Amino acid sequence: MLKLDFHPAGRHFLQIPGPSPVPDRILRAMSYPTIDHRGPEFGELGLKVLDGIKKIFKTQHPVVIYPASGTGxxxxVLSNTLSPGDxxxxxxTGHFAxxxxxxxESLGxxxxxxxxxxxxxxxxxxxxxxxxxxxxxxTQQSIKAVCVVHNETSTGVTSDIAAVRRAIDAAGHPALLLVDTISGLACADYRHDEWGVDVTVRLAERLDAAAGHQLQRDLAEGPRCRHKHAKLPRSFWDWSEIVEMNKTGYWPYTPNTNLL
Ligand SMILES: Cc1ncc(COP(=O)(O)O)c(C=O)c1O
Known part of the structure; x- marks a missing residue:
């Protein structure tokens, strides 16, 4: 019989690369009654979360939170910054890369x-x-972005992101640096602004501050973002409207209220 609230060999401790065990105080906070995501309390909560999460990314730039998985x-990140054929x-580095x-490839x-x-x-x-x-x-500068996985979950190998930035700069190349640190940030050292990353992708359920049954992902937008010129089709993922509405602490669609 399926029993999800009970573990026979003592206190449950999930030992997989991720999701990680959720601390009790976080589980308790997530079980508060769901508040109105268009009400005044929610706006306050949204602003607090969106401001606080910048510290984790070590960034001054907006962090976009999607109710989606790392794959989302x-x-x-690709659809907001790139165009077909780019x-x-x-x-x-392994399975996730x-x-x-x-x-x-499948996005064209x-x-x-x-x-x-x-x-x-x-x-x-x-x-x-x-x-x-x-x-x-x-020499034609046809490469529009360099995509690397910071911590390759499948091998446990962490790459030096600051060194990748230096390499791009040393080549005098304008390519964006897009980093998946889905199992890295907040575990390994990670500094979005200082390392000159353009877009960072992180998965909230691997931060013990926000894990759970709902899926939520974070995405920091860099200063050199090519969003306005990016022609890949996007609707749900388009971060312009999200960033705009986030200024008041709200989302254009239903957010992960309890997770937030
Ligand atoms: C480094 C890395 N990138 C991307 C993903 C994909 O995330 P998801 O399975 O949540 O879609 C994972 C999942 O484990 C991962 O570890």
Whole structure:
């Protein structure tokens, strides 16, 4: 018989890469009665959450919170910044980098996949000098974004994001730096602004501050965002209306009230 409120061998402790165990005080907060997401209390809550979450991303820029999974946040970042056929440079660190590349293909982008041969790529993470070489060779500057996974959950290898930024700068290339730190930020050191990341993707259920049965993802928007010129079709993921409404603490659609 299915029993979700009981664990036979003592206190339940979920030992998988993510989602992570949710502290009791958070579970209790999530069980408060659901408030009206168009009422005055909600606006106050929204502003508090949207301001507080910036500290976690170490950013001054807006953080967009979607009620979606990490896969949704991947789609959000690509569709908000890129156009059909755009070349993107992705780096093969393991399973999740590979899934992100597959998504780029299915959205009509043209991903290049860089990586060390064989299992070495999975052991050593992103090699910034390879990124720099590839960008230097792109004299037409057709590559519009570099996409890397900060902490590759499938291998446990963490890559040096600041070094990837330096590599892009050293090549004098205007490509955006888009980072999946879905299992990284708030566990490993991560600094969106200081490291010059353009868009960071994080998954709230892997922050113990916001985990649970509803799915919610965060996405920080960088200062060089090409959003206005990005032509990939998007509706739900379009962050312009969300950022606008978030200024008053509300969302254009029904948010994850209890999770927030
Ligand atoms: C690094 C990384 N990126 C993306 C994803 C995809 O997230 P989701 O399964 O929530 O869609 C995961 C999921 O484990 C992940 O670990």
């Amino acid at each position: 946040a991947w789609e959000a 070349h993107v440079l992705m780096y093969e 590979t899934l992100w590349k597959k998504m780029a 982008l043209t991903p290049g996949f860089l990586g060390l041969p064989g299992i070495e790529g999975w052991r050593r993470g992103v090699q910034p000098h390879m990124v720099e070489e590839r960008l230097r060779a792109d």
